[in-house]
Amino acid sequence: MVRQLADLVSAESPSGDAWAIAHCADLLAAMGTELLGVEPERRVVDDQTHLLWRFGPRVDVLLLGHLDTVWPLGTLAEWPFSTDGDIATGPGAFDMKAGLVQGLHALSVLDDLDGVGFLVTADEEVGSTSSRALIEDVAAGARATLVLEPSAGGALKTARKGVSVYRVDVRGRAAHAGLEPEKGANALIELAHQVLRLEGLARPHAGTTVTPTVAAAGTTTNTVPAAAHVDVDVRVADGAEQQRVDVAMRALSPTVPGTAVDVSGGPNRPPLPAASSARLAARAVALAAELGLGPLATCEVGGGSDGNFTAALGVPTLDGLGAVGNGAHARGEHVVVPAMAERAALVAALVDDVRGWPGR
């Protein structure tokens, strides 16, 4: 498993790089074909290569993962894959190439894979625009989706927040800041009003955060800015909050005379509520105990994943079944090597368990 993880990490696959993703997909396809005896279907959407292993005519249990990483090409040159004792590190090792290796090994030890699917997408880190329809198509009607995203320090992820992403564009009017500033309409001042309004949309006690992130304005130091914009990250614990914020975002209106406000974007991922994962989480905890893998912790997190899409379809979904380790999206992300086989065994047991559930 470590050798395969090394190979996958050594094939850099930043989101959006169609060639690098396809190359990494070829590598994973070969690994899976060797382990499972079946080649995956290659689904290319908008140049992005997604892989789908499907055993039998319908998918009752879906394993879900992604190939892309947040690390740009060349990261590997300064931070190559390496191991030190029980720890393996490299760009994308934890999020989530170890999970892919573990998923393939989990399926490889099961005698009967009828009704099992394993979908590996190429654009999870950038909102899954090319894979969402495929994910929903394959998951619809499944009894469960098991998401191989990394754990939170070993804990399974039983709930995830919903995510909305917006861009607020302000248009004003340029003018010379020294000669005739009164003829301008300052887009940056209007943006400042909007940013404070955005802050007011948050309801932290209800789990709703509204975070202005990237902003820019103006062209030169002596010109009244004609344009300004801010990107906004919204996280919600339930769908009603996602809707409330969406309505409020679209109602934003200007304060500074002569400016206009335009809001684009919207909800990306719906929330993954704890109710979606409750039964699977209980089974996972019981199976881990039966397998002698010690007590299994669970937690709720703010980050979204493709599991949010499958949960929104009404498919029971449990996340964080991938790598044990830490540091997703951070330099030094790492995987606990002995846990790779343990978590693969847990996923195998869960797949087997779900296959025995009555059909939906």
Ligand SMILES: [Zn+2]
């Ligand atoms: Zn991930």
